[in-house]
Structures are given as structure tokens and as C-alpha cells.
Amino acid sequence: MALKLHFASLSLGAAVDQQTGNLSVFELIEEVRTPTVPIQLQSLVISLALQNIDAQEFKGKIFIHILTPDKKQAMVGNGEIGCPKGQKRMRAVFRFGGFPVSQFGDHRFVVSWMDQSNTKIGEAILDFDVVQVQQVAQGATTNDNPKLAH
Numbered sequence: 001m002a003l004k005l006h007f008a009s010l011s012l013g014a015a016v017d018q019q020t021g022n023l024s025v026f027e028l029i030e031e032v033r034t035p036t037v038p039i040q041l042q043s044l045v046i047s048l049a050l051q052n053i054d055a056q057e058f059k060g061k062i063f064i065h066i067l068t069p070d071k072k073q074a075m076v077g078n079g080e081i082g083c084p085k086g087q088k089r090m091r092a093v094f095r096f097g098g099f100p101v102s103q104f105g106d107h108r109f110v111v112s113w114m115d116q117s118n119t120k121i122g123e124a125i126l127d128f129d130v131v132q133v134q135q136v137a138q139g140a141t142t143n144d145n146p147k148l149a150h
Helices: none
Strands: 003-016 023-028 031-034 039-052 058-067 073-083 089-101 105-115 120-132
Touching: 003 089, 003 105, 003 120, 023 039, 031 039, 039 105, 039 120, 073 089
Parallel strands: 031 120
Antiparallel strands: 003 023, 003 039, 039 089, 058 073, 058 105, 105 120
């Protein structure tokens, strides 16, 4: 019994069509640009498309961890995962509302799944960077785009 990863994404939105089973992902997150931290991402979505290799029933657990730039790790989600016998494909969407980001730098989500005997079956690694950008006041000018004086 094994679930093989076909696709994983980190985004601001996702949906699975109930009739077709198609997974749609909206606004991928690779980089978050902000003048200051801490911030809260209003919506953060992890999407997975998995294949049930042998089409046998699968029951197990899933864990979601985040690794932050200061090398700390925290579990941000866990739960049961299952795929019925005969079903070859499965989509999973995990939604976080108001997700806190407190540091600039490289961040990594690790999503791992285990079978009932707690043997790790697979994992998805999703990286994103939080980059500091200079905040420009509204109506202010910069040397790159000077306002013309009349």
C-alpha cells in the first residue's frame, strides 16, 4: 500500500471540482514580499495530488511541519488520511487562515504521510522565501520615476 506524490503546491487558493475531481490552484506562493514582519497571510493552501499505486485501501496519518529561517521546526497540522480500495487518485487540500510569518528568509513546509504501522510512505517539500522590500509612501517619488514639475 503506497501513495505516490504527483503534484504539490503552496498557494493562496485551491479548489477540487466535485464532478470531475480536477484540482485547480490559484496564486502560487514562491516568494512573499513585505516591508516588515510579523505578518499574517490571510489564506495559505497546501494542495496535493496523490496516486494510490496498488489501488488497495490506504489508511494512515499525515503531518505538516514548517521549518523557519532560524532552523526551528513546528508541527502546524496533522490528521488521518485514507483512500478506499479501487480508487487510484486522491487530492488533498489543506487550508490555513491567518497564517503567521515572523521572519525574513527561507521557509519550508514538509508534508509527510505514514501508513498504519507508522512507516513513512512519502513526503512533499514546499519552499517559499520571505523578502524584505522598501515601503514607498503613497504619492512619494523615487529617483527611478521622478514627477515632472510644470
